[in-house]
Amino acid sequence: MDLSFRRKTCFKIVGSLLALSFVLIAVPGSTFPKDDFLPFYGGELQITRVAEASPESYWDNLWLLARVIQGEAEGEPFLGKVAVGAVLLNRMRSASFPNTLAGVIFQPLAFESVANGLIWWRTPSLESIRAAAAALSGWDPTYGALYFWNPAKPVNPWIWTRLIVTQIGRHIFAR
Amino acid sequence: MKWTRQTIAVVALAVFWGATALWGIGHLRGRRQAEALLQNKYSRAFYECLQRTKNVEVLLSKGLVSASPEQMDTIFSDLWYNANSAQENLNQLPVSHNVLASTSKFLTQVGDYAFALAKRNRTEPLKEEDWKTMEQLYGKAGVLTRELAAIEREAATGRFRWTEVKSRLGRQLPEGPVAAADRSFRRVDTQFQELPVLIYDGPFSDHIERVEPRGLTGNAVTEDQAKEIARRFIDLAGARLRGVRIAGQIRGKIPAYSVEFRIGDKPWEIISVDVSKKGGHVVYMINPRAVPEGKLKDVEGRARAEEFLAARGLTGMVSTYTLREQNILTVSFAYQQDGVIIYPDLIKVQVALDNGQVLGYDALGFLTSHYRRTLPAPRVTLEEARAKLSPRVKVLGERLAVVPTSGQSEVLTYEFKTKLNEDIFLVYVNALTGDEEHIFKLLTVPTGTLTL
Numbered sequence: 001m002d003l004s005f006r007r008k009t010c011f012k013i014v015g016s017l018l019a020l021s022f023v024l025i026a027v028p029g030s031t032f033p034k035d036d037f038l039p040f041y042g043g044e045l046q047i048t049r050v051a052e053a054s055p056e057s058y059w060d061n062l063w064l065l066a067r068v069i070q071g072e073a074e075g076e077p078f079l080g081k082v083a084v085g086a087v088l089l090n091r092m093r094s095a096s097f098p099n100t101l102a103g104v105i106f107q108p109l110a111f112e113s114v115a116n117g118l119i120w121w122r123t124p125s126l127e128s129i130r131a132a133a134a135a136l137s138g139w140d141p142t143y144g145a146l147y148f149w150n151p152a153k154p155v156n157p158w159i160w161t162r163l164i165v166t167q168i169g170r171h172i173f174a175r
Numbered sequence: 176m177k178w179t180r181q182t183i184a185v186v187a188l189a190v191f192w193g194a195t196a197l198w199g200i201g202h203l204r205g206r207r208q209a210e211a212l213l214q215n216k217y218s219r220a221f222y223e224c225l226q227r228t229k230n231v232e233v234l235l236s237k238g239l240v241s242a243s244p245e246q247m248d249t250i251f252s253d254l255w256y257n258a259n260s261a262q263e264n265l266n267q268l269p270v271s272h273n274v275l276a277s278t279s280k281f282l283t284q285v286g287d288y289a290f291a292l293a294k295r296n297r298t299e300p301l302k303e304e305d306w307k308t309m310e311q312l313y314g315k316a317g318v319l320t321r322e323l324a325a326i327e328r329e330a331a332t333g334r335f336r337w338t339e340v341k342s343r344l345g346r347q348l349p350e351g352p353v354a355a356a357d358r359s360f361r362r363v364d365t366q367f368q369e370l371p372v373l374i375y376d377g378p379f380s381d382h383i384e385r386v387e388p389r390g391l392t393g394n395a396v397t398e399d400q401a402k403e404i405a406r407r408f409i410d411l412a413g414a415r416l417r418g419v420r421i422a423g424q425i426r427g428k429i430p431a432y433s434v435e436f437r438i439g440d441k442p443w444e445i446i447s448v449d450v451s452k453k454g455g456h457v458v459y460m461i462n463p464r465a466v467p468e469g470k471l472k473d474v475e476g477r478a479r480a481e482e483f484l485a486a487r488g489l490t491g492m493v494s495t496y497t498l499r500e501q502n503i504l505t506v507s508f509a510y511q512q513d514g515v516i517i518y519p520d521l522i523k524v525q526v527a528l529d530n531g532q533v534l535g536y537d538a539l540g541f542l543t544s545h546y547r548r549t550l551p552a553p554r555v556t557l558e559e560a561r562a563k564l565s566p567r568v569k570v571l572g573e574r575l576a577v578v579p580t581s582g583q584s585e586v587l588t589y590e591f592k593t594k595l596n597e598d599i600f601l602v603y604v605n606a607l608t609g610d611e612e613h614i615f616k617l618l619t620v621p622t623g624t625l626t627l
Contacts, residue, residue: 078463095283108269143427
């Protein structure tokens with residue numbers, strides 16, 4: 001009686017420990033979703049520096065952009081998502097930042113969701129993909145902003161020295 | 176020996192403890208390896224950046240003493256390559272961007288400027304001010320090489336290690352090794368905040384940031400006027416307006432009021448319109464609704480976009496390209512003056528293909544560059560321009576068009592739509608000099624249509 005009770009508690013403790021360790025080990029995997037709709041990039045007659053070799057190659061940039069938009073602007077309105085995408089593309093065109101999309105995205109310490117791996121664990125929502133497509137086709141609701149941040153979170157104080165352009169959703173955009 | 180429960184517990188505990196220790200040691204090793212890997216990656220980027228910067232410095236000095244155009248050509252191409260590579264590697268270092276910004280800009284501009292000089296150098300000798308600029312850049316490159324070498328010594332003597340940089344954003348950096356890296360780079364960066372102003376024909380030239388919008392005609396408007404302009408502009412497609420407010424003011428290249436119209440109960444059922452403070456021009460309109468089905472054909476959607484512009488007094492625009500994605504048709508328009516297409520004056524209209532409602536409008540390009548131009552008469556005839564094309568291509572269409580150069584100035588060109596095997600290329604031949612200005616390869620996609 002007494003023993004069985006103890007054994008039960010033992011099992012419970014061990015069981016819960018095991019369960020906990022599984023939770024700690026099971027990192028959400030990133031699944032590559034099927035593409036059952038196809039946004040394409042038109043022959044923009046503007047000098048844009050995202051070179052596309054073929055229609056298929058448009059996808060990698062779109063996905064990468066959509067992932068970062070998902071990581072950085074989840075819960076933001078559609079316009080706020082386009083704006084985040086536009087900031088990344090504006091950085092690419094700025095002399096002080098890397099000149100490729102991957103260079104901008106993976107620049108160390110640039111984006112929190114890239115630094116903590118969040119972009120690989122979340123599948124971009126349809127809205128993030130639409131926002132990425134809109135940004136790639138040249139929509140820039142931020143008028144050339146290079147920085148965005150959420151004033152509710154702790155930020156580097158120097159960021160407030162930038163020229164603030166506008167606020168969209170919870171993010172402030174600055175040049 | 177009788178195994179008491181106590182002995183069993185002790186043995187189990189010992190085994191468990193041993194397993195934990197092994198597991199911990201394994202992880203510690205893994206972490207060390209990962210750290211070494213990172214350390215190596217960052218060191219590689221740093222040393223690569225240092226070497227490339229040295230190359231830039233040497234090449235600039237060679238450029239100053241070279242006298243043969245062919246040799247210059249090689250030197251400038253090398254400069255472009257090395258400066259780009261230095262910039263790329265610099266931006267891979269785990270240092271906050273604000274302490275790299277000016278250094279990064281310097282390297283980008285050196286490469287871009289060298290590229291522009293290489294192009295000019297083929298047709299005309301360099302001017303006196305180009306030499307002066309090169310000398311200034313050479314001096315700056317020397318400063319950068321010395322500073323990076325100093326940082327290298329600091330890192331080599333263990334003043335800081337790259338991997339100790341915290342992956343925490345926005346936090347004040349802790350004192351210690353990390354702050355040392357940041358401090359060292361900040362010291363470098365302050366030397367580059369006073370760069371010579373470089374104005375040349377390239378995408379990173381200093382004048383591009385400072386382009387004053389030309390299309391903003393008219394007087395200042397008030398908030399109420401902006402609301403009224405936006406209300407007359409939007410396409411409600413039968414929806415009822417439930418409220419309008421000024422959501423904010425935009426202090427961008429075109430100062431504007433941001434007007435929001437509520438058209439439903441859901442938080443995202445809004446139409447946003449940006450109206451410029453000067454002249455009350457609509458810069459952007461976005462209605463973010465999803466379009467579930469596409470009943471209309473592209474041609475019908477395009478007609479709808481043309482109708483929309485005409486009804487809002489935007490005349491003289493011709494559609495150049497349409498693209499259908501997720502049942503939304505994006506129609507690009509360019510201004511047409513005296514039968515010449517003016518590509519920089521770009522307006523985009525998005526039409527929902529379920530009911531023909533206009534969901535999006537973007538006139539940033541148009542408002543930035545539009546004015547009544549005095550177009551020069553072509554000095555090259557159409558036949559002469561056509562003779563400049565590669566004999567391997569087949570010409571499908573041709574017309575006069577004004578296109579932006581990489582430095583955002585404009586040139587009058589003959590636009591040729593050409594075909595090589597299955598690929599479509601747009602070739603632009605300068606109508607005054609006969610030079611090939613641009614070649615674009617068109618991505619032929621089933622949902623995109625070019626009208627030429």
